[in-house]
Amino acid sequence: MIIPTAxxxxxPAPDPVAAAHSARxxxxxxxxxxxxxxxxxxxxxMELALYAPGLGYxxxxxxxxxxxxxxxxxxxxxxxxxxxxxxxxxxxLHTLGGGEMLELGAGTGIMAADLxxxxxxxDALPERYAILEPSGDLRERQRQTLADRAPEWSDRVVWLDAxxxxxxxxxxxxxxxxxxxxxxxxxxxxxxxxxxxxxxxxTGLAWAEGGADPAVTAALSRIESDLGWRLPEGxxxxxxxxxxxxxxxxxxxxxxxxxxxxxxxxxRREYYHPERATGTLLCHYRHRVHDDPLILPGLQDIxxxxxxxxxxxAAVAVGLEVAGYTRQNYFLFGCGLMELLAEVxxxxxxxxxxxxxxxxxxxxxxxxxxxxxxxxLTRNLTIPLRGFAFRDERDRx
Ligand SMILES: C[S@@+](CC[C@H](N)C(=O)[O-])C[C@H]1O[C@@H](n2cnc3c(N)ncnc32)[C@H](O)[C@@H]1O
Numbered sequence: 001m002i003i004p005t006a007x008x009x010x011x012p013a014p015d016p017v018a019a020a021h022s023a024r025x026x027x028x029x030x031x032x033x034x035x036x037x038x039x040x041x042x043x044x045x046m047e048l049a050l051y052a053p054g055l056g057y058x059x060x061x062x063x064x065x066x067x068x069x070x071x072x073x074x075x076x077x078x079x080x081x082x083x084x085x086x087x088x089x090x091x092x093l094h095t096l097g098g099g100e101m102l103e104l105g106a107g108t109g110i111m112a113a114d115l116x117x118x119x120x121x122x123d124a125l126p127e128r129y130a131i132l133e134p135s136g137d138l139r140e141r142q143r144q145t146l147a148d149r150a151p152e153w154s155d156r157v158v159w160l161d162a163x164x165x166x167x168x169x170x171x172x173x174x175x176x177x178x179x180x181x182x183x184x185x186x187x188x189x190x191x192x193x194x195x196x197x198x199x200x201x202x203t204g205l206a207w208a209e210g211g212a213d214p215a216v217t218a219a220l221s222r223i224e225s226d227l228g229w230r231l232p233e234g235x236x237x238x239x240x241x242x243x244x245x246x247x248x249x250x251x252x253x254x255x256x257x258x259x260x261x262x263x264x265x266x267x268r269r270e271y272y273h274p275e276r277a278t279g280t281l282l283c284h285y286r287h288r289v290h291d292d293p294l295i296l297p298g299l300q301d302i303x304x305x306x307x308x309x310x311x312x313x314a315a316v317a318v319g320l321e322v323a324g325y326t327r328q329n330y331f332l333f334g335c336g337l338m339e340l341l342a343e344v345x346x347x348x349x350x351x352x353x354x355x356x357x358x359x360x361x362x363x364x365x366x367x368x369x370x371x372x373x374x375x376x377l378t379r380n381l382t383i384p385l386r387g388f389a390f391r392d393e394r395d396r397x
Contacts (some may be wrong), residue, residue, distance in 0.1 A: 011296075012286050018299055025055040025298035030200050039197040039208055042293075043241055046182040049297050051134060057298055058135040058180070065108045070301055071284040073176050074262070074328070074368060075111035078358035081175075082114030084335035085260070088387045089115065089171045090124040092258050095383050099170030099257060101126040102160075104250065105177035106133050109142030112157065113149035115173075120153060126171075129157045130164060164253045172250060172259040178311065179263050179303040181246065183238035185279065186216050188231045193220040196236070198294065205294040215241065226309070227272055237272060237279040238304050244314040251318050256380035259320070260387075262328060264371045265306030267396040272307075280305035308373055312397045315377040324376040324388030325397055329369035332362055334390035 014022060029048055033040050050056045063069040066076055074081040093099050106112050112129060119125050133139050139159050146154040185196035187209060195210040219239055224230055231237070240246075251259065265271065271280070283293050285300035293302045312322045326334070341359055344352050363369040376385050 011288055011290070014296065014299055021055070021060060022296060022298045025049070025052060026204075028052055028055055029198075029205065029297060033198065033200045039199045039210065041210075042185040042196050042198060042238070043182040045198040045205075046293065046302050049293070049302055050180065050182070052298075055298055057301055058138065060137060060298060064138075064301070070286055072287075073107060074362060074372070075114065075175060076108065077361050077368075079114045079118075080337060080340055080355070080358055081332070081362060082111045083118045083340055084332045084337050084387075085111070085173065086115050086118035086122060086124075087335045088260065088385060089126075089173075090119060090122045091383070091386055092171050092381065093124055093126060095381065096169050096256055098127060100128045100130065100164070100168060101170050102130045102132060102164060102168065102172045104132050104172065104174040105180065106131045106142050107138065107176075109138075109145035110149070111173075111175060112142065113146050116146075116150045116153040116156070125153065125156065127156075129153075130160050131157065132160050132163065163249050166253045167255050168253040168257070169255050170257045172254065172257070174259070174261045174263075176263055178240075178261055178306045179265070180301075181240050181243065183281070183304040184216065184219070184241045185236065185238045185281070186220060188220070188233055188235040190233055193217055205297070207294070223268065223272060226268060231272060232274070232277070235272075235274075235277050237276070238281065239307065239310065240304075243310055244317055247311075247314045247320075248318040251315070251320055251377070251379070254320075254379050257378070258323065258381055258385065259315075259377040260374065261306075261311065261377075262331070262372055262374045263306045265308050265373055267325075268307050268309035269396075271305065271309070306373075308375055309397045311375055311377075312394075320377040320379055322375065322394060322397070323378040323381070324374070324385050324392050325394045326374055326388050326391050327370040327393070328372035328374060329363035329365070330391040330393075331374035331387045334387045336386075337363070 048056060050058050053059055103112055116129060131142060146157055186193045187196055192212055193216050195213045195216045197208045197210045199206050199208045281291055281293055281304050282289055283300045283302050285296055315322055337359060341355055344355050346352050374387060
């Protein structure tokens with residue numbers, strides 16, 4: 001997502017239908033908070049705000065993606081993203097002698113469609129392309145996109161309600177999925193780390209500091225011991241509490257192949273850097289980005305950057321190998337982005353300039369190019385992966 005920032009008072013007001021929808025989710029949150037003796041963890045709040053059935057941001061009808069929505073992701077910006085990924089998938093599928101693909105959180109389905117089209121061109125179509133998507137609303141949108149963009153291959157696509165059966169061989173993909181997993185927020189105080197909770201007050205939802213919590217204390221102690229320094233008083237940040245369990249359910253069926261995640265984030269030392277003392281939570285609403293997750297419930301996306309060291313640690317704990325880690329621009333270069341651009345005839349000026357503009361958007365440092373990172377996690381796959389051949393930065397993790 002690359003979006004200009006906004007101050008809270010410049011956010012456009014929701015229309016009456018959206019406002020009524022948000023009010024219904026607010027009622028739901030209020031009841032949940034009352035049932036929980038007046039406070040819920042931020043992770044629970046984020047789970048409900050994004051995924052409460054029929055009400056959460058990803059579970060109801062808001063437009064979300066693209067120019068008329070709240071944000072734009074790399075596959076929405078340019079088909080070159082999926083075409084590069086396809087080359088990485090081709091390499092894995094070829095090594096395995098065929099196999100399947102599974103996409104987690106497929107958004108509008110545009111990446112699935114562009115991947116299938118490119119894999120067809122490369123003569124490397126997977127036996128099946130499965131999508132694991134919790135949002136029924138988005139599943140419908142994905143079906144439509146595939147029917148429009150890749151009708152001849154859409155019969156290879158299936159939607160799953162749970163991770164595939166054991167014995168899966170192939171590639172698992174997740175673009176901007178890790179940043180959508182609910183995070184626990186904490187603040188370091190003189191009495192030790194405290195979980196940040198969400199309460200209901202006279203003026204609506206509000207942050208509160210919870211008491212000492214063994215899970216938060218243990219998580220912070222692991223983070224600090226790995227960092228080799230203590231986070232200072234007042235330091236506020238977050239972590240994904242169920243990352244390892246989540247990854248285990250995704251990785252368990254994998255007999256051989258690779259999981260590939262692309263997302264914005266940092267290695268742990270940069271994530272919990274002294275300069276990032278207020279954390280990484282961000283909200284996306286109508287192409288504005290701000291840092292107040294408690295407003296506009298159900299109408300805005302809530303995300304946190306990814307601690308890629310935590311992803312690597314979780315991967316090792318569930319029996320995967322960390323096969324590569326690099327920035328998005330290096331990953332795309334490794335997958336042949338510049339060769340794809342070179343295929344466009346420079347005499348076709350308009351087309352060439354448009355492709356060059358898209359390459360810039362995907363690779364510019366300070367934007368998607370290095371704010372986004374790619375990580376590959378493998379099982380029973382020993383080849384060097386081309387996406388990490390340009391530059392592998394596992395030593396940063
Ligand atoms: C920011 S969107 C990214 C969509 C798409 N991958 C793209 O790049 O345009 C996050 C997606 O992750 C999905 N998602 C959230 N939690 C998930 C989970 N636990 N498993 C699979 N998908 C999930 C959301 O429903 C949504 O489709």
